[in-house]
Amino acid sequence: MNYRQLGNTDIQISEIGLGTMSLPLDQKKATAIVDAALEKGVNYFDTADLYKYGEIEELLSKIIKGRRDDFILASKGGNHWEKGKDDWFWDPSKAYIKEACKASLQRLGTDYLDVYQLHGGTIDDPIDETIEAFQELQQEGLIREWGISSIRPNVIKRYADAGISSVMMQYSLLDRRPEEAMLDFLHSLGISVIVRGPVAKGMLSAKAEEKVPENGYLGHTRAKVMRAAEKVQQTRGREAAAQTAIQYVLKHPAVTSVVAGASTPQQVFENIGASELEPLTDEEHARLQGSIQAEIYQQHRN
Template sequence: MRYIKLRDLEVSRIGLGAMGMSHGYTDSGTDEAESVRTLHRAMELGVTFIDTAEIYGPYANEELLGRALKGRRDQVVLATKFGMVSHAGAGPWNLDSSPANIRTAVDGSLQRLGTDHIDLYYQHRVDPNTPIEETAGAVAELIAEGKVRAFGLSEAGEDTIRRAHAVHPVTAVQSEYSLWTRGIEKRILPVLRELNIGLVPFAPLGHGFLTGQIRATDGFKEGDFRHGNPRFTGENFQRNLRIADEVQVVAEQAGATPAQVALAWLLAQGDDIAPIPGTKRVHRVEENTAADAIELTTDQLIQLSSLPQAAGETHTEAGRQMLER
């Protein structure tokens, strides 16, 4: 495994998104033992960058990581997120990045994770009711106190990134980025590179779609992120299957799996990018981390980069309202 710097934070080139172990997919939260084995196997393979959030569960994913990382905390760069749980009464799925809410959130996350510091603390979604300067200032205070090591943003627009960075340096921005979600390339990525901010792509495999394993959607239960998602429904889904088929063609040429090709393409976009493919299976984390060794040819990269954008929005209408792209 190679390692890169997100600003001053050294992380494994490929990280691990832990969300699906507890939240978001049809069989999330059904096999904690396998999830723990997956986390431990990732670490054996050199993965040091682990991602979670208080909203996943809510709280259950942080608690799982706290149990799995007991005695191993110093082996990982641990990232979690605040701002999608209002601790003043409104509860989960209500945006609140006020300084008071951040202080409550960080103490809860530290307790659940079983640690005295969070390496990378992201604002999960931009809170339109709290100036980003106040949010950045609150995180800067936590950094000064040693509770947090680095400040991050998730799905923030370029103006918010600049304003936050002016208060305290932003180490990384997490946004959805993959072969079928490339909207950040023109507006966000240039700003990150101008300011020396790292990029952490989440859903780098398109919520499993780019693996080529999803050929039907009738198995998605209510509560699964993909249930009712515009890209996984109706004509959009059928059109998007062609993208997966094209990735499969390149995978056969490269002697790799489609997932490895999708990740290798992302890694080729720059040495300031650390994707966090999510999985709760040992064999998948082995497959994903092996993508670090795959070198795609120039022609293959061009072929992949010329694929059409996915049909359909990335989120439902409710989810899109929380994005600031």
């Protein structure tokens, strides 16, 4: 496993992280998945209060008990909800962000989070108030670093000079919008990008034929998506397609870690296989870029 520096901090995180949204609620099965990740050198584990309405955080508390130091633990907040209720609403207020963080800490059974992220955000939020909440949580020692989870350029730029260490965003060969608007900008500031969705819901895997919808993806037709998927399969072999797709996003120096979900230990090993693959050459990377036109952000720019 390779490790990369989180922003301008002294925290080193695995370039492949484990996303916990799809963990089974069976503790034995979930523990096997987490242990498989740890065995392969994963130390970055991403969760959120909204995942199964807090049950994932409660599950993780049992798994990490007695070995907290083995985990760089990240969670997210901002979606206001109450256990037992299905409805939630967006609430980036200072009071709620601090309340949500403390509730996550309680569910996780830990005194601190290594990274705490705003789970969304719009330009119309009370951003100064939200920033204060994260800064106070950091001053109180409840979080080590903080960031946001957003794909909106105007929101990201608003937070970029507020002390964030990371931005989580969707990025793949099929969704290259971050290349146009954000990656170079964040890299210039020493802010890490944590990637989600690098395999584009399986469309860039060996199972592309069955995963690509008839109406395509984003602004791409099905035929265009399939051409890109075939190019990915040809680069390092069909069976290594998903790992190649992950290596595509790891190529940019702004990217620190790729968070991949897993519901079985085998899926963990498949994801981590990307770290064991040789990095893409410049020529391979360029050929993949040339396989599909890059989308651009139509909204949230100013």
